[in-house]
Amino acid sequence: MGLDELYPADRLAAAQRATAAAGLDALLLTPGSDLRYLTGYDAHASERLTCLVLPAHGEPTLIVPTLERPAAEASPAPATGVRIVDHADGTDPYPLVRTALPGPATAVGLADRMWAEQVLALRATLPDADQRLAGEVLGELRIRKSPAEVAALAEAGAAIDAVHARMGEWLRPGRTEAEVATDIAAAIREAGHVTVDFVIVAAGPNGASPHHGTSDRPIGTGEPVVVDIGGTMPSGYRSDCTRTYVAGGPAPAEFTDYYAALHEAQRAAVAAVRPGVSAEAVDAVARDIIAAAGYGDAFLHRTGHGIGLDGHEEPYVVAGNPRPLEAGMAFSIEPGIYLAGRHGARIEDIVVCTTDGVQRLNTTPTELIAL
Template identity: 90%
Template sequence: MGTDALYPPERLAAARRATAAAGLSALLLTPGSDLRYLTGYDARVSERLTCLVLPVEGEPTLIVPTLERPAAEASPAPDTGVRIVDHADGTDPYPLVTAALGGPVAAVGLADRMWAEQVLALRAALPGARQRLAGDVLRELRVRKSPAEVAALAEAGAAIDAVHRRMGEWLRPGRTEAEVAADIAAAIRAAGHVSVDFVIVAAGPNGASPHHSTSDRPIGAGEPVVVDIGGTMPSGYRSDCTRTYVTGGPAPAEFSDYYDVLWEAQRAAVAAVRPGVSAEAVDAVARDIITVAGYGPAFLHRTGHGIGLDGHEEPYVVAGNARPLEAGMAFSIEPGIYLAGRHGARIEDIVVCTTDGGQRLNTTPTELIAL
């Protein structure tokens, strides 16, 4: 997939219009997903300043450390129309920011996760400028994925599906969660990811902790095992998929009963996705089924989160989010049931809202998988 499709120059123009509409003079973006979204540059996070200066009027400028200029020039950034300016070690880079702005500014939008030392340095360099969050401007641009972005997410989904299909190679009684996780991490890279974002292998009682990572606890025969894995592709777009397994014997009867409830809830929530349906309504579909079956308090988290260049982004599929879904929005559908001290289960697919429904980007079976 060409980087010009994923990182088109038109994004800078759209971001300028949104910046002006928000009453800001410029965006100042340090390394992170917003910078990559606009320029395609996957910049290093460090104490050396990297900053995209995007004024409403004037030339967009990417300020980089001199030793990182080759990487910036090799990225898609030059093709988006940004000018690259570098600063040598030992020099103050902040006058380059003020110069790129071209004059006094009243208000600027800063990258949401900019380091505090950079926020304060920009406050000193631009004492007359109010500081706001750039995410308030860029969120609306990023929340609806382009066809190229959907294709990148589908590629990521296929790659993580390939890892889940190999789970029988690694998941068996007697092996520790950590041993299984090490094999999974290697497979995530082998499947085409450039980095492993997370590997959760949660067996037996550990499965009742949604954000358990791994441990040296051996997996027992017949224990349910929650496997939640994800990584970043060369495109920058993310994968995230959860399946629940049982290995070495039948699962406890109690577990099988509530897994059937969970499977129904996840399937119904996926089926509820379509334009105009609110995010909280999709959450309610899954939550109501689980609640009616008597497991409501055991569903501990939201039904889903958006995904793209960040693993968690808008839209959030959660009670209180009345925003209607729109075509191009991509998010997880991942209800779970967790019984403390015993076991738990989660089923997660990435789903894209289409013009008339929803499309699962993960295609492996969602039934309980016996190995």
């Protein structure tokens, strides 16, 4: 898969049309996933300004620090048709933003996660322009993945599956969560990721905290262990997969019982995915099964989140989101049950809504795994 497939030049034109339709004069995008989505440039975020000025009509300009111009020119950005302008240290780069606009701006869309100091500097540079979120425009373009993006997510899914398949090498009683996590992080890179985004190894009572992380606590014999891991591939697309293990002995009977309900809920929610079904309906499928088993209050979070160039993005599979699913939407299905002070469990797959159903991008078994 070439970068020209992942970052096609026509994205800029599509974004310009959407910008005009939204009543914005331009998008102003600093380093982050929106900038990479449109240009393929994985820019370094710093106090030095990097900003794509994408007018609704006219030539796009990528403003970069002089010392980072070689990186910008080596990226896919030039092939998309952007003009690159640089600024030297000690000069004020913000007038370059105003110069890059074809005329006065009354409304601009800023990258959703732009640093506050840049937001305020742009407000001073363009005092007559209302500031809105670029996500209003780009969210609708990014929410449906192209075939090349789905292929990139599948590659990421296979890479993280390969790490889970090796868990028996590291996860055993007596080792600490942190020791296991160190081995996992190395394996995530070995599997092809360029960065390790997160490693959760949560044993016993720590498994009852969905975002526990790791600790120096040794893993006990027969303890359930939640392992949630993910990273970023060279393509920029992310992996994210959770499996629950039992280390070195039989799991508590209570745990085995509720894991069976969790497994049923996760499988049913995956099977419910198809075009036209609402995001909240998929959430309800998982939640209703867990509630019927008596653990509704122990399911503490939404069923899923979108994934792509960001680890968490639209669509969110959660109560209150009536948006119908569409082909190309990629997201997690990850119900969990968490019993404070005792243990917890989560099962997570990344899936893609297809034209007639669903495709799992994580294909390792979801049954309870005894090591």
